[in-house]
Amino acid sequence: MSTNKTLTFSRRAFMRTSSLAGGGMLIGFNLFQACKPKAAPPIDLAQLNYNDFNAFIQIADNGAVTIFSPNPEIGQGVKTSMPMIIAEELDVAWKDVYVKQGVLDTENYTRQVAGGSQSIRQGWDALRQTGATAKQMLVNAAAAKWGVDASELKVSEGVITNAAGETLGYGDVVREAALLEVPEDVALKEPKDYKIIGKDASNVDIDKIVTGKPLFGLDYKVDGMVYAAVVRPPAFGHKLISFDDTEARSMSGVVDIFKIGDKVRGLLEEDPSFSSKISSSDKVVVVANSTWQALKAKEAIKAEWEEDTTIESTEEHDKILTDLLDGDSFETPRSDGDIKKGFAQADDILERTYESPFLPHNCMEPMNFFANVTEEKVHLAGPIQTPAWKAGLVAKMLGREEGDIYLEMTRMGGGFGRRLYGDFVIEAAEISNHIKKPVKVVYSREDDMQTGVYRPAIKYRIKAGIKDGKITAYHLKEAAINDNMYGLIPNFFPAGAIENYQVDMAKYDSNITTGAWRAPYTNFLAFAEQSFFDELAELMEVDKIQLRLDLLDKVKPEEDERIQYSPERMKDVIKMAVEKSGWGSKPKNVHQGFVNYYCHNTHVAEVADVEIENGEPVVKKITCVVDCGIVVNPLGALNQIEGGVIDGVGHSMYGELEFKDGKPLANNFDRYRLIRMKEAPIVETYFIENEYSPTGLGEPTLPPAGGAVANAFKAATGNRLYKQPFTKTPELLKVQEKEIIG
Known part of the structure; x- marks a missing residue:
């Protein structure tokens, strides 16, 4: 079963149509009908008399329901979808629900993290239980009021009805319900009865976003707040020797200039696990009355640095x-059978090496954070993916109790893993503690690109042995700068499908800070492995799709608990992708590339359609099939899927950050290439319909995109790609002569 969630008139189609309208505009909707001059003003929530039903739900006497979203909102839509889950089981009308961002609350909330595409998956059962429990307590209160058994009552959209047809709204019984004992066992809805889950819901912040209301960290302000800009080392590994702030101190608006770093360095020396992503070098802080004044004064600081010899x-x-890769200093997280024996007995062996560069995160909203350290409490506010972790680090740095930390989460203008690491949070707290004022640290684009946390450069070497037309040995070797994801990739496909299978990993410890970047490691490995499977199929002279299906037939998760993916669910997405993409039946000028992949608990298959324009391949369309279990908000899911695909295409094509002497060679968008709007393909999305619990969506569609494009480019040009970005080797994007003749 499947549901095609493709929009029939996309923004891209609108723009293309507009450009062809003879200089005019062809608009696909009536603008004036969208205006509602008689619309009722929004309810002033501050004036309502609320009862705190629990940490997630407030119900007012008039029946208005406010649901708190506990997790950081990074653009993945959890501020909409998590309350939808509660509202479904609470049985209220979504149109009557108001949503607020929760603050850090480790007593009442669990896993307040935006990372790993796990918010919905990890919260699914608890959020449903929260809504269902509150509903049952409201029903129990109504039953007591009427003197009837609770099982006789029915609920619909916040209205409780008895057998006689009498009704009570939630607001009528909320006070009594809040005093009742919390029931231990409550019934959860069957998916067939869902009224909210599975229906499109607009982003709850959309009105504020389009009208510019304060939502993001950069919007956060309090009276008396000052702004800080930080002079950081010009290259990784450098250390501050001295600085001259004479000119900077004379500039307008400058409040103070001083050095920080002692507190962090002391903690790192005492406990290296404090945070490996926070620089131990001294830094120079400029505090001013505005961001602009702080940034300009920062440029006037004359700092002397000790250069690293590395x-x-x-x-x-x-x-x-x-x-x-050529050495033997590896850790081996998985080894099945005997790969040496498998290769020794092989009829044919294929070995290939794949390369990827460092990548910055380049969030639209630069890094920033607010801190106000007082004797009573430490008030923190801003965009952070890991609030509890950062609150704990701040408490440790300042020698405070964690209960002293009050942390507000603002909406984030992008994160992609960069905001997992709160170097900017630590800086803000240390600066406020020094000046005894509320302060906001603001990075420039150059600050973040030059002294950030990056996706590590990685090389993969894959080797496969073939015996009697079967893959009998498979060896994956990873060499990475700094980090290895030992638990992430060894048990993904094709683990369990090949008798002699081994994964080896090695790393080089660098001064350059690296960390998670959207879909860590799989963001590049999917391209490497899936390109390799296509080349294997060509060597074996077998069908590319059938090769994957045959391998999946051999996987027995019930016999190997290490296997993290479902071969059956993977086969389902493969088969639907073949069907929906028109695989093998497109016109001769359309060249296709196929990929299937599993990561973040989700199974995905993608097909890229490529056409030749001016002698070079151009990505026109990606057909994407996703099995992510129950889709809570289809509209939000589409946004995640399409964004992930386009991000995957763009970075595999163009993304690269080079270093020289520890310094990035690009520090802004004038030298760092991102995909442009005209280069983004149409994304056609299909979901596998089932009743499995939801899995990740923010990341799983990015990794397969690069592989699908690479395989399509091979079909179009005859050239196989082994290095990202693909434009790094432009000669391989040219069509071979025989292909032109054909």
Whole structure:
């Protein structure tokens, strides 16, 4: 079963149609009908008399329901979808629900984290239980009021009805219900009875976003607040020797200039696990009355730095990673059978190496955070993916109790893993503690690109042995700068499908800070492995799709608990992708590339359609099939899927950050290439319908995109790609002569 959620008149189609309208505009909707001059003003929630039903739900005497969304909102839509789950089981009308962002509350909430595409998956059962429990207590209160058994009552959209047809709204019984004992066992709805889950819901913040209301960290302000800009080392590994702030101190609006770093360095020396992503170097802080004044004064600081003797350059990293792959200093998180024996007995062996560069996160909203350290409490506010972790680090740095930390989460203008690491939170707290004022730290784009946390450069070497037309040995070797995801990839496909299978990992410890970048590690590995499978199929002279299906037939998760994916669910997305993409039946000028992949608990298959324009391949369309279990908000899910695909296409095509002597060679968008609107393909999305619990969606569609494009480029040009970004080797994007003749 499937549901095609593709929009029939997309923004891209609108823009293209507009450009063809003879200089005019062809508008696909009536603008004036969208205006509602008689619309009732929004309810002033502050004036309502609320009862705190629990940490998630407030119900007012007039029946208005406010649901708190506990997790950070990073653009993945959880501020909409998590309250939808509660509202479904609470049985209220979604149109009558108001949503607020929750603050950090480790007593009442669990896993207040935006990372790993796990918010909905991890919260699914608890959120349903929360809504259902509150509903049962309201029903019990109504039953007591009427003197009847609770089982006789019915509920619909916040109205409780008895057998006689009498009704009570939630607001009529909320006070009594809040005093009742919390029931231990409550009934949860069957998916067939859902009224909210599975229906499109607009982003709850959309009105504020389009009208510019304060939502983001950069919007956050309090009376008496000052602004801080920080002079950081010009290259990784450098240390501050001295600085001259004479000119800066004379500039307008400057409040103070001083050095920080002692507190963080002391903690790192005492406990290296404090945070590996926070620099131990001293930094110079400029505090001013505005962001602009702070940034301008920062430029006037004359700092002297001690240079690191370690060479941290792209060329050196390239050699280091190759040497690691050629060496034998590996950790082996998974080894099945005997790969040496498998390769020794093979009729054919295919071995390929794949390369990826460092990537910055480049969130639209630069890093920023607010702090106000007082004797009574430490008030923090801003965009952070890991609020509890950062609150704990701040408490440790300042020698405070964690209960002293009050942390508000603002909406984030992008995160992609960068805001997992709260170097900017630590800076804000240390600065406020020094000046005894409320302060906001604001990074420039250059600050974040030059001294950020990056996706590590990685090389993969994959080797497969073929015996009697079957893959009998498979060896994956990873060499990475800094980080290895030991638990992430060894048990993904094709683990369990090949008798002799081994994954080895090695790393080089660099001064350059690296960390999670949207869909960590799989964001590149999917391209490498899926390109390799296509090349294997060509060597074996077998159908590319059938090769994958045959491998999946061999996987027995019931016999190997390490296997994290479902072969049956993977086969379902493969088969639907073949059907919906018109695989193998497109006109000769359309070249297709196929990929199937599993990550973040979700199964995905993608097909890229590529056409040749001016002798080069152009990505026109991606057909994407997703099995993410129950889809809570289809509209939000589409946004995540399409954004992930386009992000995957763009970074595999263009993304690259090179280093020389520990310094990035790009520090803004004038030198760092992102995908442009005209280059983004149409994304056609299909869901596998089932009743499995929801799985991740923010990341799983990004990794397969690069592989689908690479395989389609091979079909179009005859050239196989082994290095990202693909434009790094432009000669391989040219069509081979025989292909042109054909």
